[in-house]
Structures are given as C-alpha cells and as structure tokens.
Amino acid sequence: MADNPEKKVILPSSGLAEEILGAASEAAGEIQAETGSEAAGARNPEQDAAAAEEMLHLVTFFLGSEEYALEIFRVQEIIRVTGWTRVPNAPEFIKGVINLRGRIIPVLDPRLKMLLAETALTKNSRIVVVEVSGKLLGMLVDSVHQVLKLSSGVVEPPPEEVAGVDGSYIRGVGKLDGRLIILLDLDRVAGKEARAAQAAVAEQ
Amino acid sequence: MEDFDVSGLIKEYLDDARGHLDRLDSALLELEKEAGRGVDVELVSELLGALHTLKGNSGMMGFTGIQQFVHKLEGLFKMLLEGSCMVDDALMERFFDAAGTLRGALEQIEQDPKAHPDLAAETAALAGPGPQPQATNGGEEAPGVKAARSKADSFRYIGEKTNILKVDFERLDHLLNLAGELVIHRTKLTQVDARLSESGQDREIASELSEATALIHKSISDLQEAIMKVRMLPIRHVLQRFPRMVRDLAKDKGKEINLTFRGEDTELDKTVIDEIGEPLIHLIRNAVDHGIETPQERAGKDKSPVGEITITAAQEGNNIIITVSDNGSGIDVERIKEKAEAIYPPEVLDSMGRENLLELIFEAGFSTARQVTEVSGRGVGLDVVKKNISRLGGIVEVTSEKDAGTTFTIKLPLTLAIISALMVRAGMELFALPLSSVIESLKLEQGAIHLINGREVIMLRDRVLPLIRLSDAFGSGAPSGRQYIVVVGRAEKKIGLIVDGLMGRQEVVIKALDDYVGESKGIAGATILGDGRVVLILDVAGLIDSEYAGNSMKEVC
Numbered sequence: 001m002a003d004n005p006e007k008k009v010i011l012p013s014s015g016l017a018e019e020i021l022g023a024a025s026e027a028a029g030e031i032q033a034e035t036g037s038e039a040a041g042a043r044n045p046e047q048d049a050a051a052a053e054e055m056l057h058l059v060t061f062f063l064g065s066e067e068y069a070l071e072i073f074r075v076q077e078i079i080r081v082t083g084w085t086r087v088p089n090a091p092e093f094i095k096g097v098i099n100l101r102g103r104i105i106p107v108l109d110p111r112l113k114m115l116l117a118e119t120a121l122t123k124n125s126r127i128v129v130v131e132v133s134g135k136l137l138g139m140l141v142d143s144v145h146q147v148l149k150l151s152s153g154v155v156e157p158p159p160e161e162v163a164g165v166d167g168s169y170i171r172g173v174g175k176l177d178g179r180l181i182i183l184l185d186l187d188r189v190a191g192k193e194a195r196a197a198q199a200a201v202a203e204q
Numbered sequence: 205m206e207d208f209d210v211s212g213l214i215k216e217y218l219d220d221a222r223g224h225l226d227r228l229d230s231a232l233l234e235l236e237k238e239a240g241r242g243v244d245v246e247l248v249s250e251l252l253g254a255l256h257t258l259k260g261n262s263g264m265m266g267f268t269g270i271q272q273f274v275h276k277l278e279g280l281f282k283m284l285l286e287g288s289c290m291v292d293d294a295l296m297e298r299f300f301d302a303a304g305t306l307r308g309a310l311e312q313i314e315q316d317p318k319a320h321p322d323l324a325a326e327t328a329a330l331a332g333p334g335p336q337p338q339a340t341n342g343g344e345e346a347p348g349v350k351a352a353r354s355k356a357d358s359f360r361y362i363g364e365k366t367n368i369l370k371v372d373f374e375r376l377d378h379l380l381n382l383a384g385e386l387v388i389h390r391t392k393l394t395q396v397d398a399r400l401s402e403s404g405q406d407r408e409i410a411s412e413l414s415e416a417t418a419l420i421h422k423s424i425s426d427l428q429e430a431i432m433k434v435r436m437l438p439i440r441h442v443l444q445r446f447p448r449m450v451r452d453l454a455k456d457k458g459k460e461i462n463l464t465f466r467g468e469d470t471e472l473d474k475t476v477i478d479e480i481g482e483p484l485i486h487l488i489r490n491a492v493d494h495g496i497e498t499p500q501e502r503a504g505k506d507k508s509p510v511g512e513i514t515i516t517a518a519q520e521g522n523n524i525i526i527t528v529s530d531n532g533s534g535i536d537v538e539r540i541k542e543k544a545e546a547i548y549p550p551e552v553l554d555s556m557g558r559e560n561l562l563e564l565i566f567e568a569g570f571s572t573a574r575q576v577t578e579v580s581g582r583g584v585g586l587d588v589v590k591k592n593i594s595r596l597g598g599i600v601e602v603t604s605e606k607d608a609g610t611t612f613t614i615k616l617p618l619t620l621a622i623i624s625a626l627m628v629r630a631g632m633e634l635f636a637l638p639l640s641s642v643i644e645s646l647k648l649e650q651g652a653i654h655l656i657n658g659r660e661v662i663m664l665r666d667r668v669l670p671l672i673r674l675s676d677a678f679g680s681g682a683p684s685g686r687q688y689i690v691v692v693g694r695a696e697k698k699i700g701l702i703v704d705g706l707m708g709r710q711e712v713v714i715k716a717l718d719d720y721v722g723e724s725k726g727i728a729g730a731t732i733l734g735d736g737r738v739v740l741i742l743d744v745a746g747l748i749d750s751e752y753a754g755n756s757m758k759e760v761c
Binding site for chain 2: 084085086087088089091093096097098099101102103104105106135137204
C-alpha cells in the first residue's frame with residue numbers, strides 16, 4: 001500500500017499538547033500529500049480513492065510496554081498531567097476530575113478499566129482528551145508516541161485477548177514493521193456500560 | 205376567585221400568542237404549497253401543539269372568546285389529520301382568515317387590556333360546513349373584530365418590533381462559563397502584577413499594570429453579575445400557574461378560596477425557577493385539600509366562608525424566602541402524635557416538643573388526612589417536598605395553629621449557579637461547604653470527643669452532636685495538627701464535620717459533575733478556584749442523611 005512507515009511523525013516528548021498535535025497533524029498531512037501524488041502517477045484515480053478511504057489516521061500512545069492507538073478525529077487535545085481532584089466513591093477507573101479551560105472533565109485510567117496493572121506517573125505521562133458521546137473525557141496514558149497512518153489492510157480483527165487486554169475493548173491489531181499497534185475501541189473503553197462487564201470479569 | 209389579576213401578564217401573553225400566530229402563518233403557507241401532495245402530518249401536529257398552548261394561555265387569561273375560537277380551529281386541523289377533510293382553496297382561505305381574526309383580537313386586547321373579544325360569530329363561522337362570509341360580516345349585534353379592521357391594517361403586525369429575545373439557556377450557561385474562565389485568568393494576571401510590584405523594577409510600568417488589572421477585575425465582576433441578572437426571572441413565572449389550579453381544586457371540593465400573591469416580582473435564577481414549581485404545587489394542594497375547610501365548617505368556626513391562601517416571596521440576602529400560608533384548620537399535633545405511635549416508642553414522642561412533632565409531617569409515609577383523596581393525602585408529598593428543597597440547598601419549615609392556619613416557609617438560595625462557600629481542608633484536599641448550611645465552627649479541644657455506640661460525638665451546649673471526620677469519609681489522607689469542627693445542618697439535625705483547616709469563605713460557581721463519575725454521595729458538584737484547581741462542593745443534606753440513616757430517632761432528639 002501507499003503507506004510509508006519511514007515518514008512517520010515522531011512526537012516531541014514535551015511541549016504544549018495542542019501544538020504537538022497541531023504540528024503532528026500538519027506533518028501527517030504532508031505524508032498524505034506525498035503518498036497521494038506518488039499514487040496518482042502509478043494508479044488510476046478510482047483505486048486511489050478506494051485506498052484513501054481505508055486509511056486510518058491514528059494517534060499512538062503507550063500503556064505499559066504496549067503501543068495503543070486511537071483515531072485522531074476522536075482526540076481533541078493532549079495535555080500534561082498537573083494533578084487531578086479525586087472524587088470520593090467514584091468508580092475505581094476514574095482517577096478524578098480536572099479543569100480543562102473552565103470545564104470540569106473526568107479523567108479515566110484505561111489501564112484500570114481494562115484490568116491492566118497500574119503504572120506510576122512519569123514526566124512523560126499525558127492526558128489524551130477525547131470526545132465520547134458529546135462529552136469530553138481525559139484518558140491517562142504513559143506517553144504519547146506518534147501520529148501515523150495505517151492502511152486498514154494491515155489491521156487484523158481483534159483476537160480474544162491481546163497483551164492481557166480483553167478483546168472486547170479492541171477494534172483491531174495493526175502490524176507495522178514488526179510493531180504491534182492495538183487499536184482501542186474508544187466507546188467501549190470509555191463507556192459506562194462496560195462497568196458491569198468489568199465487574200463480571202472481576203468476579204471470575 | 206374567577207377574576208384573579210392577570211393584567212401584569214398581558215404583555216407576555218400577547219408576545220407569546222403572536223409567536224404562535226407567526227408559526228400558524230408560516231405553517232399555513234407551507235400547507236398551501238404542499239396542498240397537492242396530501243397533508244404533512246408532522247407540520248400539522250406541530251401546529252396543533254402551538255394552537256393548544258395558545259388555547260391554554262387564552263383560557264388562563266380569561267379570554268374565553270379566543271379560547272373557544274382556537275378550540276374550533278384545532279378541530280379543523282384535527283379533521284385534516286384524520287383525513288376527514290381535504291386541503292382546498294376554500295379551507296386555506298378559512299385558515300388564513302382565522303389567523304387574521306386572532307391577530308385582530310390580540311390587537312384589541314393590546315389597546316384595551318380589559319377588552320374580552322367576543323368571537324362567537326367567527327367561531328360559529330369557523331365550525332360551519334363551508335365558508336359563510338355572511339355570518340362574519342352580517343350580524344349587527346356582534347360586530348366582531350374582523351369588521352373593525354381594514355385590509356391594510358391586517359398586515360401591520362409585520363412591522364412590529366419585539367423587545368423580548370428568546371435565548372437558549374445553554375448559550376447563557378456557556379457565557380457564564382466563559383466569564384468564569386476570565387476570573388481564572390484574572391487571578392494569574394494579579395499574580396504577575398504582584399510579582400512585578402515586588403521586584404521593584406520599572407515602577408511606572410508596574411503601577412500601570414496594577415491599574416489595568418484593577419479595571420479588568422471590576423469589569424469581569426460586572427460581567428459576571430450582568431450574566432447572572434440575565435438568568436434571573438421573576439417568580440411570577442411559576443406562580444401564575446397556580447390561580448387556575450386553586451380555582452379548579454376548590455371547585456371540586458366545594459370550597460371557596462381566595463389566592464393572593466405578594467412579592468411575585470422577586471427575581472430568581474432560572475435554575476431555581478425550574479425546580480421550585482413542583483414543591484409549591486404540593487404545598488398549595490395540601491393547603492386547598494387539608495388546610496382550608498368547607499364554607500359550612502368555616503361558618504361553624506366563626507370564620508369567613510372564603511378561605512385565604514397567601515403566597516409571599518421576598519429576597520433576604522442571598523436567599524429567597526417563600527411562604528405558603530392558609531387560614532384553614534391547621535395541623536392537629538395530637539393526630540400526628542397518634543400516627544407516630546406506630547413508628548416511635550412513647551418515651552421518644554413524649555420528649556418531643558410541639559415543633560418536633562410538627563416536623564414529623566416531613567417524614568416519609570406521614571399523612572394525617574382522614575381521607576385519601578385524589579389531590580393529596582397519599583402518604584407521599586411533604587417528604588418529597590423536603591427532599592427536593594434540600595437538594596436545592598434550601599430548607600422548609602412549618603408552623604401551625606389549630607383552626608388558625610398553617611404556614612410553610614421555604615428558604616432557598618437565589619441561584620444554584622453561584623454560592624457562598626466555606627473552604628475547608630481535609631488531609632491534603634480542599635472542599636467547599638455551602639455557607640447556607642454552616643451554623644458555626646469551633647476548635648476541636650483535646651479529649652472532647654466521646655464515643656456513643658461506637659460513634660464519635662461531642663457535647664455542644666448540652667446537646668449531643670454526632671461527628672463525621674471528613675478525611676475518613678472521603679479518604680483524603682491522614683489528619684494533621686490542629687483540627688476544627690464545622691457544625692452543619694439545622695434545627696435538630698445537625699452534625700459536626702471534623703476538618704483539618706478553615707480556609708475562609710469564597711463565592712464559587714457550581715458546576716455539575718459529569719454523571720460519568722457516578723452518583724457520589726455527599727458531593728453536590730464541583731467548582732474551579734482562581735488558581736485553576738478543581739474543588740468538590742459537599743452536599744450537606746446528603747452527609748447528614750447518611751449519618752442519620754444508621755441512627756435511631758432517640759439520638760436525634
């Protein structure tokens with residue numbers, strides 16, 4: 001496929017997240033433009049259009065040693081962790097609430113939701129702000145890695161379990177240069193209804 | 205009773221009615237355009253909704269002529285929906301005429317609010333099998349409003365201006381949020397200003413910055429206040445629904461009741477207006493049903509046969525006080541006691557004073573009504589009223605005198621958007637306590653805490669005060685150093701919150717916590733401090749409930 005892994009965008013490890021994402025999206029846009037012009041010479045336009053449709057535009061991040069990804073259009077911004085306010089009696093996977101420019105949004109730890117081991121905060125920890133059913137939600141991740149494009153052709157359907165994560169939280173697994181990128185099903189990971197499922201798993 | 209004063213509402217009625225007529229006009233045009241393609245069910249249904257509101261409002265205002273006319277008009281549209289008549293030119297003409305007739309009637313009212321346009325002839329014409337122009341123009345005894353208007357007049361309404369703007373509440377909420385952000389940025393600016401002043405450099409620039417900061421400070425406060433004002437509505441908006449209700453209920457019961465309002469222009473935040481209606485309905489229904497006696501009973505007691513229900517509203521600081529009083533039979537404390545015998549041991553009841561016994565009517569499952577009626581007395585009601593009001597951060601109290609009447613007093617914050625709060629520290633975390641529920645605060649002396657049934661209490665002025673350690677309740681870290689007790693609640697339901705620090709009072713903007721974080725018992729919401737930190741606002745009523753839920757009545761008294 002037209003995807004060129006050599007031209008992936010490496011995210012800076014620090015800096016204002018909006019800028020990171022902005023810069024990354026711009027750079028990613030350039031990749032698309034280049035691959036687009038390459039393709040235009042080699043293929044007929046119909047094929048090209050079909051290929052473009054199947055291109056996934058992703059933000060990848062680490063939880064522990066595994067690399068996960070979300071589609072970029074679901075991500076509003078990425079912010080540094082400056083602490084949060086705990087909410088007593090909230091579900092365990094809710095770390096607390098933060099102030100996002102005057103809005104109070106919950107911060108979710110996807111590790112706790114997916115029953116993975118919790119890791120300590122580091123200077124690379126970030127909160128990925130996503131939109132789920134019209135509401136903003138922060139997802140705590142160990143570090144944000146890169147913005148890349150992945151052809152849906154290299155994404156395999158979710159197995160029952162990947163790296164200890166229940167398959168129902170996963171949309172698919174992408175393979176890229178021997179790397180394994182786990183595409184999260186954001187609505188499932190962030191969904192309230194998954195709480196019951198989690199309880200059921202815990203009981204087992 | 206038939207003629208309650210609605211003159212103050214005429215302007216709003218007219219404005220609203222014209223809105224419905226505008227909708228009628230545009231829907232009619234749409235209907236005419238689509239005549240060939242059958243009836244647009246959605247369009248007509250929406251139209252019926254608008255007409256229904258217009259009919260209801262007209263009835264409430266006493267314009268029965270208009271009410272009946274609109275009723276007939278509704279009938280025609282319903283026939284359209286049912287398919288029992290077809291859209292043709294004659295019918296459309298009748299519809300447009302009807303809209304014109306209504307506009308004419310509104311105009312009459314505007315010129316003379318006392319006018320009660322009589323649309324009997326027009327109504328009859330509307331209901332007739334076909335267009336009957338004779339009926340509308342002919343009869344001399346009923347000149348009708350249509351005849352009074354020239355054709356040129358009938359389009360004058362297009363040029364009319366309106367001074368009232370309907371704005372989606374969410375937009376106002378967004379405005380308030382933006383103003384809240386400004387407050388946060390202002391704090392940062394103030395910090396920079398302070399640092400520059402301290403550094404002693406560039407004194408001239410520093411003082412200029414100070415000045416600018418002070419101005420911004422003032423502008424932002426003004427802005428916030430202005431936005432809050434926009435959200436305020438007179439309580440009349442809620443009260444205006446009641447005369448009709450009281451009239452109907454009274455008629456049902458064969459009672460004569462005079463309902464009076466005082467202070468109906470007192471303004472409240474929309475958030476409170478939205479919530480206050482339900483509790484008031486309960487209280488007023490109670491007054492009609494159980495409070496006011498029948499004329500015969502009243503005569504026997506040497507009272508005027510017409511019962512009085514008075515609703516007053518007044519602002520008191522940051523609160524609004526609403527009272528609902530009747531001069532009816534009053535609450536029979538002995539009957540409460542009788543009923544309570546099933547629930548509480550006699551020694552508890554004997555130790556309760558008159559006030560405490562009266563308070564029992566707010567307990568769930570308490571109703572002293574001899575008869576279960578359709579209106580009230582189903583054993584639910586006052587407990588719900590109390591719950592709703594405390595959820596709003598308010599309190600409700602009752603006083604009653606046998607055969608003299610009953611008064612319910614509701615105290616509510618003026619707004620649910622901004623509250624005065626006492627900031628307290630528990631462990632490492634800050635919490636905001638609504639000042640309206642704080643009674644006093646004191647230092648926790650060594651050895652003052654006693655244990656009763658494994659619960660911590662202190663003796664405060666010879667009363668036992670149950671304690672809650674905030675840092676335990678919310679797991680916010682170990683207590684450190686000197687501790688304080690903040691007494692919260694009211695009357696006999698008080699608790700002491702043990703906190704690790706009192707951080708002063710502050711006005712805070714309440715924001716709801718996303719339901720995503722779950723129902724947090726004891727948490728009413730959150731707010732953002734000047735430095736951007738998020739602080740949780742405690743729900744005192746919830747805390748007290750959870751404390752008292754496990755306790756017997758004995759400890760309460």
